[in-house]
Amino acid sequence: MKPLKVALLGCGVVGTQVIRLIHEQHADLAARIGAPLELAGVAVRRLGRKREVDLDPALFTTDAESLVSRDDVDIVIEVIGGIEPARSLIVAALSRGKSVVTANKALLAEDGATLHEAARAGEGDLYFEASVAGAIPLLRPLRESLAGDHVQRVLGIVNGTTNYILDKMDSTGASFTDALEEAQTLGYAEADPTADVEGFDAAAKAAILAGLAFHSRVTAAEVHREGITDITATDVASAKAMGYVIKLLAICARSDDGRSVGVRVHPAMIPRTHPLAGVREAYNAVFVEAESAGQLMFYGKGAGGAPTASAVLGDLVAVARNRLARTRGPEESTYASLPVHPMGETVTRCHVALDVADKPGVLARVAELFAKHDVSIQTVRQEGHGDDAQLVIVTHRATDAALTATMEGLRELDIVRAIASVMRVEGDD
Amino acid sequence: MKPLKVALLGCGVVGTQVIRLIHEQHADLAARIGAPLELAGVAVRRLGRKREVDLDPALFTTDAESLVSRDDVDIVIEVIGGIEPARSLIVAALSRGKSVVTANKALLAEDGATLHEAARAGEGDLYFEASVAGAIPLLRPLRESLAGDHVQRVLGIVNGTTNYILDKMDSTGASFTDALEEAQTLGYAEADPTADVEGFDAAAKAAILAGLAFHSRVTAAEVHREGITDITATDVASAKAMGYVIKLLAICARSDDGRSVGVRVHPAMIPRTHPLAGVREAYNAVFVEAESAGQLMFYGKGAGGAPTASAVLGDLVAVARNRLARTRGPEESTYASLPVHPMGETVTRCHVALDVADKPGVLARVAELFAKHDVSIQTVRQEGHGDDAQLVIVTHRATDAALTATMEGLRELDIVRAIASVMRVEGDD
Known part of the structure; x- marks a missing residue:
């Protein structure tokens, strides 16, 4: 059976794990897909850097543009992150009829329309399970399992860094600054933690979740966003005294009349008896409320190289199967076109x-x-x-x-x- | 757009909700599928019974065989349950190239091979999300989202009746008999509770989960099964005193050498700090441990008309889309053929x-x-x-x-x- 050729853009924490899984699970993947996968090339910013992967050095290239345009490449995996050059590379790949798997929440939330349009035009797949809540299967259930139901609300903890910080403040009484410092020491927070602690990361994920849940198009700019930098040890302690815990929540909900949706990210007090209150450390969990299904919860690791790579690989298997069957997965569904109402x-x-x-x-x-x-x-x-x-x-x-x-x-x-x-x-x- | 015609077998608690959703969500379903759905007929045991559905009486028939064989029927939904006539009807439908959505765990666990073989031969889809854990999206995540990962263990509460009984025993100190009686009064347990309390229902679900998780074929007969009828109030109290709670668990796990799998259903003590310990009343929850994804948990309503219908409808949308695209969803995957080891x-x-x-x-x-x-x-x-x-x-x-x-x-x-x-x-x- 002719192998399917995969181009990888980015070789950081996630990319390294993607390469490992493609190698270690080679036989299983081939059996599940119906054809073997072959790594056609890995685009990196600098060559010659020491990397924790066992790979033919000839596969590395700094010319990502050429790599995504190669005729022999079937599928492109993008794990660079950020808006450019990720957007141009994904659009180039999709326009040439390739399928794309991406973990890029920021790009999807800012300009998903451009990507989906390119996928439609090129008749390829655009899959992005890894962009929200890491390893937790969430987008596929929303997009497919609940396709016959009426989702009312999605409410979740989708940023591990802030959950780690708030959990530490709650369990040890630490200040925000001290908890952030600990998170940075342990690698849960970046040197510049803005994207996490100011809620930008969660807002991008909320936009993606709202779009899928309500069959509409929502961008990060439409998400009401408040971070956790103003939360004090006193806030946390008084919440605790009243039987509550403070969490940074992403909430996507239909309005009462069903004609618009609210999409917001902000800290909130939730009762300690609520299942989300028990989500500790850097874990993620998302509640979905649908008319017939009732309350569902999905829980797991929301970030990290291996968990994110697991989600990427699940998508990779799906788009590879689709290519072999000369078909495509479900397209973007925005028929409901519900507007986002003001906060x-x-x-x-x-x-x-x-x-x-x-x-x-x-x-x-x-x-x-x-x-x-x-x-x-x-x-x-x-x-x-x-x-x-x-x-x-x-x-x-x-x-x-x-x-x-x-x-x-x-x-x-x-x-x-x-x-x-x-x-x-x-x-x- | 030409409508896709759906035949429904069974009009009980689940079937009634399926009809309601097909009607109430008609416009949404058409938008999500790309063509409207039309109910072609509903097979029931007796005509003229008062039913809680608003449906043209001419659509009801007692001749299920003719209904599944009609040339104009595209998709058959089976919610009769039990082995026969469900098996013959599903095989007849699949053999004629129709796609089938079923919630029939007993049949899938006893003779899934026959059904999958018929789906392959007829080139139709066989979807069965509703057969395990009701509304909780579990089979699709296992089959697709984790397709690039290596599942090590599935551990869950998959029977709501027994969880209700054990939860009552734990929270009120009731005896098994009293808790069962309460469950029966509230409609959580059948008049003949054998299938639930002796673990048959959970064993069928365990067989289906093990097959999907380990890409092998597992039947209910291979599942080690123990029920909860011997659990006493004293057992529950001593577990409680030691910080444990007793749950009926379905456990599917790879052996240490990875060459076989163990599949079992039995009561077990779990620490009260374990997330499954917090699963109350008739709720279901399933832990999945995969090599890269780590621990995932899925939680929600495991039974009931509307939740089960939600899962059926999700599958219905998927197989309908597949038919329009002239393609099929993932086939049964049994390439690993791992044997089930003795208890x-x-x-x-x-x-x-x-x-x-x-x-x-x-x-x-x-x-x-x-x-x-x-x-x-x-x-x-x-x-x-x-x-x-x-x-x-x-x-x-x-x-x-x-x-x-x-x-x-x-x-x-x-x-x-x-x-x-x-x-x-x-x-x-």
């Missing part, structure tokens, strides 16, 4: 701690302000007294716009000395 | 409680017997004294044959008055 229309519950003057009538004036903005209060508790007096309020569901207006109003009240913390509450409705 | 070769840990005579030298004699059978003891604890003296022993990993021989030896020891309980321990290695 102001998103409905959530909120936990607010206010430093207040300890005198009669404070609660009445605060309650009046919430009522004025149509925000209904579920519980209110006064803690401490004198200069330490604090009102802790948990609201019922209200629009983000109403909650924001309430916070602005509170800031102007003379009896409110400071808003000590504001945090959305999820997972207990 | 005696399976390696597990074991928890044993012995009623013993309270006199010097008892522990020495018991320990000597374990050593004679090469079973190494991890912990031993003496509880009570006099007539209530009990030795509680947890072993290291040993073959089931050695453990069985040890139990036989213990029964013959004069100082052992009775073996109060024997239970395997899983999930803490």
Whole structure:
């Protein structure tokens, strides 16, 4: 049987593992696909670097453009990351009728339309399971297993770095800075942690998940995004005292009328009894709620060389089988074309701690302000007294716009000395 | 676009929901498939029965054989269950080139080979996601997402009825009989609960999972099976006291040398900190351990009309797309042909409680017997004294044959008055 030729773009942590698996599982892959795989070349930035792979040096090249254009290449795997040159190389490969497997969440979330368009035109496959939640099979279940159901909400922990940091803060009482430093020492966080701690990475994944779940097109720019850099040890401790844990969540949900979707990434308090509360260290987990299926959860390693390579290889087997059968996998499905509504229309519950003057009538004036903005209060508790007096309020569901207006109003009240913390509450409705 | 015609065999709890979804999601399904679906007929045992579906009465027929043979039928959905007439009808449909979606675990586990052979010959699809763990996408991830990885072990709770019973026993201290009765009242258990409580249902699912995970053919008859009818409130309470919970597990694992697989269903003690310990009521959850992906968990509703119908519809969309594209999904993959080894070769840990005579030298004699059978003891604890003296022993990993021989030896020891309980321990290695 004629081998299928694979070009690999990138030979970092993931690329190295992809090469290892293609070699170690050679016989199994051939049996599962129906033809052997052959590595046609590996594009790298610099030649001659010491790499942890046992590969004929002649296979390495710095000319990625030529590699993806070679007539004998059937499938291109892109694990470089970032927007360019990844986009140009993927488009070049797809335009020439090759199939592409990519782990590039940033590119898919910024400009997936261009890639999908190129795949359609070239009649090749574009698979990207590894772009969200690493080894966890999530995109295929959403795209295929739930194709006959009506997904209502996707809610998950999709960034391992921030989950590691928040978990450490929760379990040891560490500050954000100390927990981040530990994560960096252990290799869970980059030297420049911005993409993770500011929620950019999770926002890209949320855009991809929302697009698949709701058969629409969503870009990272449309995702409401808040990071975890402002979370203090005090926030974490008070959440803990109330039976909650703070997690960075990616949430994609249909609006109540079903005509739009909300897509957001922000820290939130969830009850410690919620299954996502038990997701520790750098693990990922995603809840999917569908009309008929009910609640489903997917859990596993969201990052790392081998787990990500496992997802890449699963896609590689699928596109290889498709090529042999001269067919294609499911195309991008955007028929529903639901718009993303502004964050102001998103409905959530909120936990607010206010430093207040300890005198009669404070609660009445605060309650009046919430009522004025149509925000209904579920519980209110006064803690401490004198200069330490604090009102802790948990609201019922209200629009983000109403909650924001309430916070602005509170800031102007003379009896409110400071808003000590504001945090959305999820997972207990 | 010409509609794809669907014949439905069975109109019970699942069939009713399948009809509802085909109607309610009609536009979405057409958009996702690329052509509308049309119900060609519904085969039932008796006509004229009142049913909770809004359907043209002319579509109902008692002549299932004619229905599956009709030239205009493209896809057959089988939700009758049981071996016959389901097998003959599925084979008839596949032989005529139709694609089949089935939820029939018993049939797949008893005689999957015949069905797969008919699918190959007829060049149609045979999909069966709904046969294991209801709505949880599990077979597609195993068959496709992990196609480039090396699955080591599948370990899960795949029967909701027994999980409900064991959970009630654990949380309320109820006896097996009382918990079963409650499950029956609530509709979680059948009037004749044998298939569930004796592990037959879980064994069929284990056979299907093992076949997919290890690219081999496994039948229900090869699965070692023990039910939960002998579990007492005392067993549950002592497990609880030691930080364990008793679950009915389906376990499919490669042998240490990788040349065979063990497939078994039995109650086992798992640590309360294990994620499967938190699976309550009638929920299902399955752990998959793969070489590169690491540990994955899938969680959700394992039974019920709507969840099972969700899985059926996902398959329906897939086979419909395949028919339009004139292609087929992945075939049965059995190239590895790993044999199932006898239970005696399976390696597990074991928890044993012995009623013993309270006199010097008892522990020495018991320990000597374990050593004679090469079973190494991890912990031993003496509880009570006099007539209530009990030795509680947890072993290291040993073959089931050695453990069985040890139990036989213990029964013959004069100082052992009775073996109060024997239970395997899983999930803490």
